[in-house]
Every structure is written in C-alpha cells, then in structure tokens.
Amino acid sequence: MTILKVSDPCRESCDRDFRGFVFALLVGFHALSLPAMADWPGLLGPNRDGFAAKDAKVSDHAKKPPKLLWEIDAGQGYAGAAIEQDQVVMFFREGANDVVQAVSLSNANPIWKTTYPAEYKQGIDSDTGPRCVPQIAQGKVFAYSASGTLHCLNAADGKKLWTRPLRKEYGADDGYFGAGSTPLVAGNLVIVNVGGRKKGGMVAVGVADGKTVWEATDADASYASPILWNQQVVAATRLDTYGLSPSDGTVLWKLPFGQRGPTVNAATPIRTQDNSLFLTASYGIGFLIANSSDGKIQIAHKGDAISSQYATPISVGQNVYGSDGREDGGSASFVCIDSKTGKTVWTQEGMPICHTIGIRSEAQSDLLLVGIDGKLWYVPASPKGFKPHWATQLPSGKYRALPALSKNLLVVRTSGGSNAKWRCFEL
Structure with a gap:
C-alpha cells in the first residue's frame, strides 16, 4: 500500500466562501448532468x-436483431x-x-449544421476527424476538435x-492521434486536458465566454477525459x-500512472460505487484502485486483469x-474484478474490445x-459469470466510437472513410 503526502490547501485556508463555491459547483454539475430523464448529454x-x-x-x-430506425453518412x-430530448448532436x-x-x-431529419475550418493534420491514424464526444450543457454544445480547438x-x-x-x-503537440480528451463541463467551467506548457496542461475556461479561469500543471495530454470525484x-x-481543486486548479495530489514510449492513457477514470478511484x-x-482522504492519495490495489487500451470500464x-x-x-477479454480486493472474479475470453x-x-x-x-451483448452485471440474456450482430462496420x-x-x-455511418437502433 502506497501513500503519497500532498499539500491540502483546503484544510488550511479554505473559508466558508470557498466551501460554498465548491458545493455550488458540484451541485451545478450534477444538475446539468441530469437535464432530462432520457438524455445522454x-x-x-x-x-x-x-x-x-x-x-x-x-x-x-435473442431471436430478432434490433430494428434499424435510420442511417446517415458519418464523415x-x-x-x-450526444443526445438531449429529440436532438442528436454529432461531430x-x-x-x-x-x-x-x-x-x-x-x-434523423436535420435540425441545424455548423462548420469550422478543420486544422488537424494526419498523425499515426489516417482519419483526421474529431475524437471527442460533444457535450450538451446549459443550452450550449461544447465540441473539442482533433486540433485542440474548443468550440x-x-x-x-x-x-x-x-x-x-x-x-x-x-x-501543445498533437501526440499520436491529436486531441482526444473530452472536456468536462462542471458548473460555470469547461475543464480541458490541453497538454500545454507553462501551466497549460489542464485549463479551465468560462462556460459563458471561453475566457481562462485557471491553469494547472505542464503535463502532456492523454486521451482520457477528466471527471469529478470527492470534490x-x-x-x-x-x-x-x-x-485538482475545481475552483482554482490547485494540485491536491499527483499519482504516477503511465508509461513512456509508444503508449497512451485513453480509458477515462471512474468512481467505483464504494467511492474509490479506478484507473486502467x-x-x-494495468489497473489501479485508490482512495483519497485528508489530503492524501492512497493506493489500495494494483493489477493487470483489466488493462484497457481505450474502453472505459463500469462499476456496479x-x-x-x-x-x-x-x-x-488480437483477441481481448471481458473481465469482472472485485474493487474492494482487486482480485479477479471472472474472465470471459475471446471477446472484442x-x-x-x-x-x-x-x-x-x-x-x-x-x-x-458490431457484436451486441446484453448481460447481467453479476459476479456469477458472463451469462448473456441475449447476443446479436449489428450491420458490418468498425464501431470504435462511444455509443x-x-x-x-x-x-x-462506424468508421471507415466514405463507408462511415451513424446508425440508430430500436432496442
């Protein structure tokens, strides 16, 4: 077990106004995270x-695949x-x-369409389109391009x-694949994993006007997206x-997690349902499970049972x-681990990402x-094993984008140049 001691400015200097700000910020984030019952914002x-x-x-x-409601070209x-009520926003x-x-x-009837000059040049991947999911919040859409421009x-x-x-x-440089970390909208801030120099690693700008509110770190960007956890x-x-402190970007703790060379961090951190932090x-x-309290970040478990290249796990x-x-x-696997012990519960081999x-x-x-x-499974979230209710196959294509x-x-x-499609299925 490893404990890294860090400064904790909140314990020493945060007054009631600051605590109130953080509370309002987090309440504001959760409010905009749940804009409507049917949304995927x-x-x-x-x-x-x-x-x-x-x-x-x-x-x-099990016997009949989902109905394809519509299909349009994807570029x-x-x-x-991203979805809000009857509106699907695409990038x-x-x-x-x-x-x-x-x-x-x-x-799929068009509602509106807005264009910007594309500036990203080809990296390792010949696809030069956006990687980041658009975010719908507070009546606005935030779109972060592969060139690292926030609209x-x-x-x-x-x-x-x-x-x-x-x-x-x-x-900031383009890295292997351009910008791929989806910004976090939290209250009146848009928080971006920029990867710039001179405190431009993480940057928060105002929702209303895009002006810089705070800057933190000089760390290179990853393809993992920021989240809120434990304020x-x-x-x-x-x-x-x-x-980081959400109000001013103060670094509360730092935990080594990455590898030099031709590697990436691309799976987004998750908060487990027992309030630990899970990285992979x-x-x-591999993976790491940590806890944070009293200005410290404490590593509880490490392992390699879930070593995800870019797919983000889920906690149940x-x-x-x-x-x-x-x-x-080659072949991947789908794995269940116990977040309290870090031990593998079961593994289903021969799976795609x-x-x-x-x-x-x-x-x-x-x-x-x-x-x-394009294979689709519907599976109980159970420690008793991988026992699907049903499985089916979607139309051909490479389904790398988040559903x-x-x-x-x-x-x-789906991706694939002129053959790329947006598809909507009725489940």
Missing part, C-alpha cells in the same frame, strides 16, 4: 459513469453522439471542415458563441493522474466490469456491450 452518459438514465429500456433480441472521426469532419450537426433522434455553440440553433484554439495557445477534478494525463491502461500498465456494486486487451493485440453501457432496473443492473466488431443510449434508442457510429 455527452461522454459516458448523464453522470460520466457509463450508466444510462433510469428510463432506459432494452427488449429481448471522418471517432466522436460518439465529424467533412472535407476541409469540422462539422457539428444536430438531427432528430426519431428520424461553443447554441444548442437550439447551432449559432457560434465562442472559440478557443487551446492547443495552439498553450503550445476534486481527476485528470489522467500522459504519465500522471492529478487531483494497456501497454503493461462491489465489482468493476471492463475490457482487457488491445485492439492491435467492448464499450459498456449500464442499465438499472428495480431487479438488477445489466450491461449492454457494444463490441467494436449513446436514450430510452430504447441506441445511436452508434
């Missing part, structure tokens, strides 16, 4: 934890969709432009409100994970479920697994 759902809203429904598709990119590249577009969830639009009509070329401003912003960067990465890094009860393995490393959506009911929690090969679920409608995206 951005990365990993309403609470950035992989769970769908409470009214999500999935029928039995370049890997950004998943993709079309020729020389990055496009933010809203269509109807029920029939803010009016959610109702797509009107441009403000733009900040953050990576250019802070001198802190948790950001997994290229080589370290930080706990591939390339020989005492267990964490997620993909282990790399897309470029899977994105996971949690669905709660009065009886139990279930997992909807979307394999990058979105609103009520019983699943929006997915």
